Every structure is written in structure tokens, then in C-alpha cells.
Amino acid sequence: MDILNIIAVVVSIASLLAALAHAGYLAMLNSAANKRAGGGPIADYVRSRWPIAGGGVAGAVVALLFSTGGTVMDILAVLLAVGSGAVATKALQSTQARYRSGG
Numbered sequence: 001m002d003i004l005n006i007i008a009v010v011v012s013i014a015s016l017l018a019a020l021a022h023a024g025y026l027a028m029l030n031s032a033a034n035k036r037a038g039g040g041p042i043a044d045y046v047r048s049r050w051p052i053a054g055g056g057v058a059g060a061v062v063a064l065l066f067s068t069g070g071t072v073m074d075i076l077a078v079l080l081a082v083g084s085g086a087v088a089t090k091a092l093q094s095t096q097a098r099y100r101s102g103g
Contacts, residue, residue, distance in 0.1 A: 002071075004071060004074045004075070004078075005067060005074050007074075007078060008063075008066070008067035008074040008075075008077040008078050008081070009064070009067045011063075011077070011078050011081040011082060011085070012060060012063040012064040012066075012067050012077055012078075012081040013064065014081070014085060015059070015060040015063060015081035015082070015084045015085030015088070016057070016060035016061065016063075016064060018056070018060075018084075018085045018088040018089050018092070019053065019056035019057040019059070019060045019084060019085070019088040020057060021088070021092055022052075022053050022056060022088045022089075022091050022092040022095070023053040023054070023056075023057055025092055025095060025096065026046050026049055026050065026053050026095065029042065029046050029095070029099060030042075030043055030046040030047075033046065042099070045098075049091065049095060052087070052091050053088070053091070055084075055087075056084050056085075056087055056088035056091065057088075059080055059081075059083065059084030059087075060081060060084045060085065060088070062080060063076075063077045063078075063080040063081035063084060064077070064081075066080060
């Protein structure tokens with residue numbers, strides 16, 4: 001296993017964790033919205049964000065699969081994982097900022 005492959009695997013796993021964190025946060029937010037009266041607008045927002053979360057998870061999984069290939073595939077895996085992780089992290093931060101309470 002060369003260093004590029006190790007980097008590709010680590011970046012892909014980090015990207016997958018970020019994407020799963022976003023999907024998990026949306027699931028938690030949706031569950032809370034469905035239990036509250038008046039939670040309809042939040043549930044609608046969560047429904048609109050599922051494609052982004054699904055795309056992030058799919059991109060991270062594909063990047064992880066790419067990391068099992070050769071050098072060219074490792075480079076593609078790193079690029080895909082960085083993009084997927086960045087989108088998932090930004091989407092998670094955006095959702096958290098929108099529904100952060102207290103202070």
C-alpha cells in the first residue's frame with residue numbers, strides 16, 4: 001500500500017463520516033419536527049435537504065470504492081472525497097445555523 005492510497009482511504013473515510021453526520025442530523029431534526037405541533041415547515045425543509053445528504057453519502061462511498069484502484073483512481077478518490085466532504089460539511093453547518101437555539 002503506497003502513501004497515495006493511504007491518503008485516499010483516509011480522506012474518503014473522513015468524507016463519509018461528514019456525509020453521514022449531515023444525514024444523521026437531518027434524521028434527528030425530522031424526527032423532532034414530526035413529534036411537535038407546528039413542525040411542518042421544518043419537516044418540509046428537511047425533505048428538501050435529503051437529496052443533498054444522499055448525494056454526499058453516495059459521493060463519499062464512490063470515493064471509497066475508487067480508493068481500491070490504482071494511482072489514477074486514488075487521485076480521483078481524493079478529489080471526489082474532498083468535494084463530497086466539503087459539500088456535506090457546508091450543508092451540515094448551514095442546517096445547524098438555521099435551527100440552532102439558545103445561546
